[in-house]
Amino acid sequence: MTAATVLHTMDRPTCEAFLGAEVVGRLAVLIEGEPHIVPVNYAADGATIVFRTAPGTVLTEASLRKVAFEVDGFDEHHQTGWSVCVRGMGQDITGCVDPESRRLQKLFVDCWAPGNRDRLFTVVPTAVTGRYLRRAERTAV
């Protein structure tokens, strides 16, 4: 018999640990009032997310005003998983010279997609939430 699952809430340090361990996340943005989801390579500094975009993509300054950013992981065999979501404001920090922007500009974002992605954006978090789903007990074999 398979044990029931239990849904737990993550504390902030645990959310940040998961954010720091991944390299691909998903951005939800609004385009003409409608949600879109776009996968992005990113780097995290705590819960602050940094990613690169190219001109001509849907990730423009307007669409990035209010964003949600998510990372997750699942175990299909055990039917368990986790997810962390950062909500906040997207800000173009390309060329910004304030100390915080300069610090974030030094984070390495390993972009897998081709093309010149010379705009650097950050998501300044207003809310950070995380949950994980685990089995209440071991599955009897």
Next chain:
Amino acid sequence: MTAATVLHTMDRPTCEAFLGAEVVGRLAVLIEGEPHIVPVNYAADGATIVFRTAPGTVLTEASLRKVAFEVDGFDEHHQTGWSVCVRGMGQDITGCVDPESRRLQKLFVDCWAPGNRDRLFTVVPTAVTGRYLRRAERTAV
């Protein structure tokens, strides 16, 4: 030397094949005008998505009016991946007796999370897009 990556657009049948192969996706919804991302178990019928929700969650009828639903997969070693996004309207089809709703109600949605998720929603697609990122040539060892 690692080969450059190339980004390809998927045709609709390929998008539907990927949608049909997964069991967890991510819903982007609007709550008070701000995007949120929530992972969900789902079933797909072509590009029509069916999932279950419980009362008291963020996935209410209001938040599901305009949604984006996404599935993806990544190969971190090769730095390649794919994603499919369905945009559309969320509709509560719990208890609906029209033939299309009755057909969709028969799809099995294997909910991993605990609790009674007795509301059945569908995303009726208005746009289906998919992309995959592959290496232009084999990596030289």
